Amino acid sequence: MTNPYAASGVDTEAGDRAVELMKAAVAKTHTAGVVGGFGGFAGLFDLSAAGRFRRPLLATSTDGVGTKIALAQAIDKHDTIGQDLVGMVVDDIVVVGAKPLFMTDYIACGRVVPERIADIVRGIAEACSATGTSLVGGETAEHPGVMAEHEYDVAGAAVGIVEHDEQLGPDRVEIGDVVIAMASSGLHSNGFSLVRHVLSERDIALDAHVEELGGVAAEVLLEPTRLYTQPLVEMLEAGLGIHALSHVTGGGIAANLARVLPKGASVEIERSWRIPEVFGALAHIGGFGIDQTEGTWNLGIGMFAVVDAADAEAVITASHAAGINAWAAGRVEFGASLSEDYIQGAKGVDGGAVRLHGNWS
Numbered sequence: 001m002t003n004p005y006a007a008s009g010v011d012t013e014a015g016d017r018a019v020e021l022m023k024a025a026v027a028k029t030h031t032a033g034v035v036g037g038f039g040g041f042a043g044l045f046d047l048s049a050a051g052r053f054r055r056p057l058l059a060t061s062t063d064g065v066g067t068k069i070a071l072a073q074a075i076d077k078h079d080t081i082g083q084d085l086v087g088m089v090v091d092d093i094v095v096v097g098a099k100p101l102f103m104t105d106y107i108a109c110g111r112v113v114p115e116r117i118a119d120i121v122r123g124i125a126e127a128c129s130a131t132g133t134s135l136v137g138g139e140t141a142e143h144p145g146v147m148a149e150h151e152y153d154v155a156g157a158a159v160g161i162v163e164h165d166e167q168l169g170p171d172r173v174e175i176g177d178v179v180i181a182m183a184s185s186g187l188h189s190n191g192f193s194l195v196r197h198v199l200s201e202r203d204i205a206l207d208a209h210v211e212e213l214g215g216v217a218a219e220v221l222l223e224p225t226r227l228y229t230q231p232l233v234e235m236l237e238a239g240l241g242i243h244a245l246s247h248v249t250g251g252g253i254a255a256n257l258a259r260v261l262p263k264g265a266s267v268e269i270e271r272s273w274r275i276p277e278v279f280g281a282l283a284h285i286g287g288f289g290i291d292q293t294e295g296t297w298n299l300g301i302g303m304f305a306v307v308d309a310a311d312a313e314a315v316i317t318a319s320h321a322a323g324i325n326a327w328a329a330g331r332v333e334f335g336a337s338l339s340e341d342y343i344q345g346a347k348g349v350d351g352g353a354v355r356l357h358g359n360w361s
Contacts, residue, residue: 029128029135033101043136045102047161055164059098062157063088067192071218073150074206078116080224081154082123084189087225088249089158090131091303094229095245095260097168097236098160103128105138105156110147112140120154123224131229133158166236170262170351172243173332178312179257179267181329182319184302185226186278190250191296195221198286212281220278228303231322240315241308248302252295254343254354257304261352266338267330271358276300290360295343306332 033049050056065084072081085105093100105124107117117140128135147153187195196206199217204210206218213220228247236242244260257267275290279299283290290299307315312328319326332352338344342353 029125029133031132031134034134034136040137043102043104045134045136045159047101050099050101050161053161053163057098057162057164057167059093059096059160059162060157061089061092062155063092064153064155065189067196068187068189068222069153070196071192071206071222073152075216075218075222076116077219077222078119079123080222082120082125083127083224083227085124085154085156086127086131086133087227088189089156090128090133090160091225091228091247092249093158093160094232095168095247096160096162097166097242097245098162099233100131100133100158100160100229102134102136103156103158104136105154107138107140107152107154108143108147109140109152110143111149112142116152120152124154124156127227130227132233133229168242168244168260170244170260170265173260173262173265173306173352174243174308175265175332175334176309177243177306177332178309178328179269179330179332180305180307180312180315180319180326181269181273181301182228182303182305183226183325184248184276184298184300186223186276187221188225188249188298188302190298191293192221194286194293194296195282198282202285204285210281210285212285213278214281223278226302226324228324231319231324232303232305234322235305235315235318238318240318241311242305242315243308244306246304246306248298248304251347252293252297253299253301254356255295255347258343258345258352258354259347259349260304260306261332261354263350263352264334265352266333266336266342267352267354268333268357269330269354271356271360273300273327273329275360294356301329304329 033045035044072078090100210217246257246260248256316326342355344353
């Protein structure tokens with residue numbers, strides 16, 4: 001007898017196969033704090049495993065990958081999108097000085113293809129391991145009739161912990177602090193609606209070889225988001241004088257840095273670094289200047305650290321040791337006269353002001 005649920009387009013057996021394929025990867029992320037096994041209704045984490053705290057604060061973040069998903073679907077490559085998800089979620093946790101503890105994920109799809117789901121979750125699990133985060137649960141939901149069979153979307157949420165008097169933020173930033181830029185690996189997971197618009201306007205298919213990009217468009221642009229959490233956690237545990245961190249995501253460089261500066265503070269960033277070629281190629285294809293994308297793409301900077309001047313060199317050295325290029329990009333001032341090209345009040349935060357200065361070489 002035909003299962004009426006299966007006839008409606010939901011394949012529970014495929015879901016079970018996907019779970020079997022991902023179990024080993026997920027189990028590798030589990031730290032001493034994880035309680036219980038795989039497949040429960042809720043994940044459990046023993047907070048005592050996080051260590052002794054006088055006044056612990058829990059930090060939480062949630063996000064997705066945005067329309068970068070369309071590129072993975074276009075070439076049927078799904079093993080890196082999970083790292084993008086972890087980068088977008090967990091690297092927001094470390095910004096407040098918190099060490100990530102655990103994460104959950106959610107995948108909605110038109111049809112469960114076990115191997116595809118397993119590839120996505122395997123990518124999430126590997127990135128969780130790289131950031132010291134336990135993947136304690138998740139959900140895969142089949143939405144026939146709402147999403148096409150090949151379509152899916154991913155989202156996740158994570159929780160971290162930080163001592164109350166060790167949290168990072170604008171109140172710790174001081175005059176003379178050095179702003180350290182940490183290089184991105186490419187576009188990360190923001191601004192892909194613009195990327196897709198640029199390619200569509202030129203009738204360039206996502207699976208087409210594009211000379212300016214040096215390969216198949218989607219393959220080049222799927223470069224996964226760089227993970228900053230573990231190196232930054234190690235710097236914080238070493239006692240380096242990091243006062244604030246800014247994850248450069250939607251909104252671009254100036255807006256995200258302004259969010260972590262106190263009101264009255266300003267930073268001027270010289271347009272002096274070498275922008276990764278992918279940004280220039282996309283701007284050239286789109287027929288616009290790089291400066292027009294400063295509020296959309298990260299242009300080669302994925303994270304800022306606002307650091308006590310005495311520790312600036314040590315932070316740069318530690319970043320390089322972790323394989324991430326870093327450089328001094330600016331210095332915090334207070335009471336400076338601001339011109340109209342400063343970005344201030346980004347994302348509802350009444351914080352500092354930032355502007356990019358000079359011309360791109």
